[in-house]
Amino acid sequence: MTSPKAPPEIGKFEIPSEVRSYAEASVDQARKAFDQFMTAARHTVTTLDERSAPEKRSGQDVSRQVLTFTDENVAAAFSLALNLVKAATVEEVVKLQSAFLTDRMQALGTQAKAIGEAAQTEITARTASAMEHARKTAEAAQKAVHDAVPKGAAPKGTAPGDTTTGD
Numbered sequence: 001m002t003s004p005k006a007p008p009e010i011g012k013f014e015i016p017s018e019v020r021s022y023a024e025a026s027v028d029q030a031r032k033a034f035d036q037f038m039t040a041a042r043h044t045v046t047t048l049d050e051r052s053a054p055e056k057r058s059g060q061d062v063s064r065q066v067l068t069f070t071d072e073n074v075a076a077a078f079s080l081a082l083n084l085v086k087a088a089t090v091e092e093v094v095k096l097q098s099a100f101l102t103d104r105m106q107a108l109g110t111q112a113k114a115i116g117e118a119a120q121t122e123i124t125a126r127t128a129s130a131m132e133h134a135r136k137t138a139e140a141a142q143k144a145v146h147d148a149v150p151k152g153a154a155p156k157g158t159a160p161g162d163t164t165t166g167d
Helices: 017-051 054-086 090-148
Strands: none
Touching: 017 054, 054 090
């Protein structure tokens, strides 16, 4: 008769090596699939950038930055997943998750600030462009009206030589 197995240590859990290997392979496969997706997304953004008018390209800079941050965040999540698969104790799992959350919260702050600054720059540039376009349109309209009114003709509703403004 065999002797009973001793209970596992508290805080220690045993995961069979086959399960660990399968989990690592699954995480690696998911990472490769995501990398392919990100490559396709970057290619799409680059293609759109090449075919876009210059005034639309700055918005794509923000999109490209968001893709970069997404890639960084997902890479960190995959790294956590691989490390969790290798963890041997509950304490190690908690430590890994805590470090991950701390790192991602710091990254989120940095990323949000960068995207906010990029968006503000984009808004400022677009506003300046719209104002310049409006100014040129107003100048063209004034010139068209000036050119359309014959020299010496009074505007409608006034007599020739009338210098009053109607106020």
